[in-house]
Amino acid sequence: MSLPDLETQNGRAEYRRELRKVALPLRWSGLALIVLGAVWAVLVRYGMFGLTNETMIPAYGSLALGWALVLAAIYTRTRHHKRRLREGL
Secondary structure, rough: OOOOOOOOOOHHHHHHHHHOOOOHHHHHHOOOOHHHHHHHHHHHHHOHOOOOOHHHHHHHHHHHHHHHHHHHHHHHHHHHHHHHHHOOO
């Protein structure tokens, strides 16, 4: 691949679109786990659906795993960006 054209408006927009696609499944699954963990924690807090405090551990686990996936996606995107600007791709 050649270096991205960052001198023109269209080139920058195209490169932004390219970067948005990097690690997309990681970002979406991380976001889903974060939302699931947060909703789960709120349901446990208010005792809805018969959830007890023992189920708070998986809720926190879901939050932690979700944030780990989001951070992994950020790392992957940053690494892609650096390699792309060096023409290492």
